[in-house]
Amino acid sequence: MPVLLRQRSVPKVSPVSMEPQELSPALLHSPVTVVAILGELLATLPSLDEMTLLVSPLHLYWDLMDFTNELRDSLCTDETWRHRNVTYDDDDPFTSDDDDPPASLSQALAKSTPWTSKFDVQMVAWVWQRSVAALKDRWAHLVRTATKLPNACRDLATKAADMVATTTARDREQQAKTVHYWTAQENMVELGQALGGEERAEVVARRESWVRKEAMVAASEATRATMVRQRVEAALGLLERLVAACDEATAFPQELQRLLWDTLAALKGTKKQSFNVPEDLVAKVAVAERLWESNTHLVKDHLVGTLQDIF
Template sequence: MEPLELSLALLQPQVTVVATLGELLATLPGRDEMMRLFVSSKCPYWDLEEFTRVLRATIKHIDDTWWCRNVTFDDDDPVTSMSWAMAAYKSTSWTAWECAKTAAIVWQASLDVLMERWVELARKATKLRNAWWEVVSEAADMAITATSLASSLQEEVARYGTAQENKMELGQALGRQEGAEVVDTLEAQMRRQAKEAVSEATRTTRMRQWVEVALGLLERLVAVCDEATAFPWELQCMVGDIEATLEGTNEMSPDVPEDFVAKVAEAEWLWEANARLAKDHLLGTVDDIIKFYFDGAPASPTACGVAKRCLRAIEDIPRLLRPQECPQGVPKVSPLSVELQEVQWGSYKSFAFY
């Protein structure tokens, strides 16, 4: 798989998670209707709300890139990324490597948290899917019972409507007019009950259909949540290799290999592309979903609207993945400032991760 295709495959699943969630919530009725329908089973509304808010927190966590852009050796140096620093400082003191190692450690820790969040989302989606099987079973039983009752009542109405001899028999016993009135009253009552039963059968059948559709969407949600864990896992591997390289560098020969700079740059632009995807597209879409479906805001993010926004996000991924050009160089630090930094760093590293 080409690098761009691999990157697309890594970033796209989280967009699909948001799109599937929007479609699922648009399929389901509102909170009051759901709570009325599921009186005999646990209402899934609250679990869906919890899942959506955890999803938002996960996407929010993605937009946090300060550590990989805060590799600097002097207060007068511009804040820059690890790859830019490594490209500029082809041969430098151990201070540069210690700064880079610090950034890599913090980066890896954040990736660990992101991975845990996506795993937790996949777990919550699986829990929702499993609970929904009970909802589907209950809806099917309700539809069968209601349909059977409607058919039975319709058959009774048909018998009363065509049995004119009932009127004659009652007429002989109660008088012709009074007997006819009794039969007409019973027939009207049966027709009313049959009509109500047919309406209930139609409602429960429709409910069974949409809960089955919702189950299919939950199956998809479980799958794409699992797929979304591929991005933090892949980046964990890349940053782990970077950490290992930095740890294994000979301090007496601190030259920076070009292929190592390229590896660091690839990890950085992949992470930053994901952060821009979250900030530019996903976070706002999930916020709108929460406002409408859970906070009762009037603006409606319809399933079509959510799908369009997610499609635009997917179409924007190739642009987000374009890496920035690595600079030819950045201002060099003076030998004096390097010595000062080495002294400061020696004091700092003793308590930085206490």
């Protein structure tokens, strides 16, 4: 693999600007927002047990599980490029015990020392560039996955609205029957007492218990259906925000990729040793390294720690 990489040339890009694209910690706001919205969504969306009144709610849950897994993969960035030495061999006669080897790409770009070779610096930049390209592809796919979710939730919201109408009508009907029964019951009880029919009174009592139970069930289902509809509609709003946040989050790998192309292009025109990279470009590489590490922490500190199994 190193041999193949050594033979590759930096693709043609526009001349390196002395003012590369601005990199800011704000680029991570959208990925953080995606994680936050997903956590809120899972707390809002009714459980499968609560959704039993609806027909075929599983589709949304399976799609949501796929999205969650893809998000975890998208936030788990490749750190292997960090572990590649940007140094000469330890036995190199030109090294000095007073020179500390650069610990990062930005340090290597900032100061050419006997430890630093242009080829090794390029290799680190290439490995990182490939990791960023993979991250960019994963986020693009994540956006496509996210767009499926509102459609599935919108279908459930329609079913939930229909279920509310059905259960509410049934509740009203049952309540009307209950009111009608109380009037008829009084007449039957009075008639039974007038005829001395204790057995008739017992039948009326059992019938009363059944009517009460049916009325309670109808009222409970109507209340439950209303709750499900409200939460599904709230989840739909969150999903629409989620799609927008995912789309905005694609800017993070895009800006990193643009910066690395600028870095590789800048290295292409420098000498083998004592290469000179613009200071503002070096500073932005340092910011990019911190952003990359923060992106990884999103998984450890937010996603894994807060999101539970959606089932």
